[in-house]
Amino acid sequence: MTDETKDYLDSIEPILGRVPYAITLSDLTLPDQPLIYMNRQFFEMTGCDANYLGRNCRFLQSDFDNEDSRAEIRRALSAGERTQVVLQNRRMTGEAFYNMLYIQSLGPVGPVSNLAMGAQFELAETEALTVLRDAKATKMWGIRTRSVLDHGLRIRLEQRRTVMESTIRVLKSWDVMHRIKTGTLLKG
Numbered sequence: 260m261t262d263e264t265k266d267y268l269d270s271i272e273p274i275l276g277r278v279p280y281a282i283t284l285s286d287l288t289l290p291d292q293p294l295i296y297m298n299r300q301f302f303e304m305t306g307c308d309a310n311y312l313g314r315n316c317r318f319l320q321s322d323f324d325n326e327d328s329r330a331e332i333r334r335a336l337s338a339g340e341r342t343q344v345v346l347q348n349r350r351m352t353g354e355a356f357y358n359m360l361y362i363q364s365l366g367p368v369g370p371v372s373n374l375a376m377g378a379q380f381e382l383a384e385t386e387a388l389t390v391l392r393d394a395k396a397t398k399m400w401g402i403r404t405r406s407v408l409d410h411g412l413r414i415r416l417e418q419r420r421t422v423m424e425s426t427i428r429v430l431k432s433w434d435v436m437h438r439i440k441t442g443t444l445l446k447g
């Protein structure tokens with residue numbers, strides 16, 4: 260990681276460290292898209308500390324296959340789109356959990372020319388299976404069968420998606436302000 264990237268990550272820590280959910284950033288321009296940032300909430304959820312920076316986040320999948328979700332992540336990242344998938348992950352203790360991952364490639368942000376943000380939300384097994392059933396029905400029949408999602412779960416998922424979208428807007432605004440301050444807005 261360059262000094263410039265390190266300075267950038269230090270400067271956004273006061274923002275991302277306060278988001279009430281787990282957030283990670285990966286540099287999509289580096290080989291195997293390594294994790295370059297994790298917030299405290301991600302550490303609390305997974306038990307991973309800064310020693311895991313520099314590795315692709317798939318290490319959380321351990322022995323799980325997650326084939327469909329992984330294919331969807333690869334598709335979205337290469338198309339520059341956002342997506343959300345359910346993955347089976349393991350904490351550093353070995354305990355399995357369901358991770359609803361919101362992921363989006365943001366293009367150039369700060370000194371990173373293609374940055375991706377991931378937001379990890381733990382789901383209980385019954386919630387994860389409901390979300391997976393809903394996604395499967397949508398894929399098979401081309402309709403959103405949102406009615407199978409419990410009302411409370413749907414509200415929580417929407418709230419989390421809103422927090423992620425707001426965080427992305429804050430990151431992008433921060434970037435513009437920083438470029439104005441350093442006089443680099445028109446250069447990049």
Ligand SMILES: Cc1cc2nc3c(=O)[nH]c(=O)nc-3n(C[C@H](O)[C@H](O)[C@H](O)COP(=O)(O)O)c2cc1C
Pocket residue numbers: 283284285292315316317319320329330332333346347348358360362375376377378379
């Ligand atoms: C920003 C970001 C965060 C990610 N977070 C997770 C995660 O929390 N858990 C996980 O299993 N995979 C996560 N991934 C997905 C994997 O890193 C990888 O992209 C996925 O497994 C598909 O690639 P593969 O088939 O080569 O493994 C994340 C990816 C990115 C870019």
